[in-house]
Amino acid sequence: HTIGLVTSNLSLHAPSQIAAAIKSQASKLHFNVVISMIEQPDLSACKGAVNSLLSQRVDGLIVNIPLEDDQVRAITEMCGNVPVLFLDVSPDLNTHSITFDATTGTQLAVTHLVQRGHQHIALLSGPLTSVSARLRQEGWQQALAQHHLKAVVQLQGDWSSISGYLQTLALISTGAKFTALLVANDQMALGALRALNESGLSVPGQVSVVGYDDTEDSACFIPPLTTIKQDFKALGNTSVDQLIAQIHAPALPGHATILPVTLIERKTTA
Ligand code: IPT
Known part of the structure; x- marks a missing residue:
């Protein structure tokens, strides 16, 4: 068979x-x-x-x-x-x-940040041609709206770690004020951590990061990644x-x- x-x-x-x-x-x-x-x-x-x-x-x-x-x-x-x-x-x-369940996943991530006092949250989505990337982006937006918040900036990567790195560098170069970054998958979060580190922004001291997936390597990122486990x-x-x-x-x-x-x-x- x-x-x-x-x-x-x-x-x-x-x-x-x-x-x-x-x-x-x-x-x-x-x-x-x-x-x-x-x-x-x-x-x-x-x-x-x-x-x-x-x-x-x-x-x-x-x-x-x-x-x-x-x-x-x-x-x-x-x-x-x-x-x-x-x-x-x-x-x-x-x-x-x-x-x-993308509704619960995105809600858990947003609530986790809001409970820690975050108000300036940036979003790094997956490729919006993908259904699951859209469900995550919409879920974050709805969860933020429930707390009367709006994303400060929204960026889009292609799920790869290098896209997470480049998009996060672009985000930092806009000068936008953000204290937390929601990322649509752990691989892009890996790239985001590198970009933040190279830009002298400490995680989680200056910027908190939440990933999505909990793939096997995520516990070994520096620092170990907070994430939504699928x-x-x-x-x-x-x-x-x-x-x-x-x-x-x-x-x-x-x-x-x-x-x-x-x-x-x-x-x-x-
Ligand atoms: C989805 C992953 O969450 C994302 O990281 C990326 O790898 C994508 O797959 C690739 O298609 S999981 C999928 C079952 C929606």
Whole structure:
């Protein structure tokens, strides 16, 4: 039995840890995993990857690529009778999906900062072409508004650590006054920490930083990163179990599962 996994670039820490978790759980249940990776997410690349896995006669597909609603419909149609499960789509879609609770994740991060007295908060988002990047940005904005606050500056990176570094340097060079920085993933937070350090801004003395993901290296950043944990092991286990259930019962109606997130407080916030 074989599961096909279509994934975003595995040089990114989150997709690679998700792929590892899927592989482990599948092995336990005696399923093979064949992977098709897309370097830059777009519909035609995703269709190509799905087709190549279908031609290898996989029993079901897990798709970890950011997709808009109409793109999800197009991919589902292509799969025909082969069950498919999406990991990076809107939780409001009436399809098989497993995503993390972005409303709670962003609220936890904002509340953590506001409780520590922060009023001047900057945002570093992921690429806004990605659903999950948009959900995080909107979640932060809503949570800030609940505290009658607005982001002082909003920047956008591409999930990579170098984009986090460059965008944070750009933020510092605007001269904008900020005491905290919310970052949409830990890799960009790693770059942000370097930019702050090189600019002589101490973390958390002058600037607090909150990441998002809690990938495996984040406890070893300098300082260890406060972040929102998305449990990628749990995602891997649940998605393999769920896809196998779909394989056994292909008529199961679409269902959006939402996994919980938690705040991991380390040393980048005060
Ligand atoms: C999402 C990660 O949070 C982000 O850091 C980045 O790696 C992105 O994936 C790449 O697509 S997690 C995803 C399941 C929404």
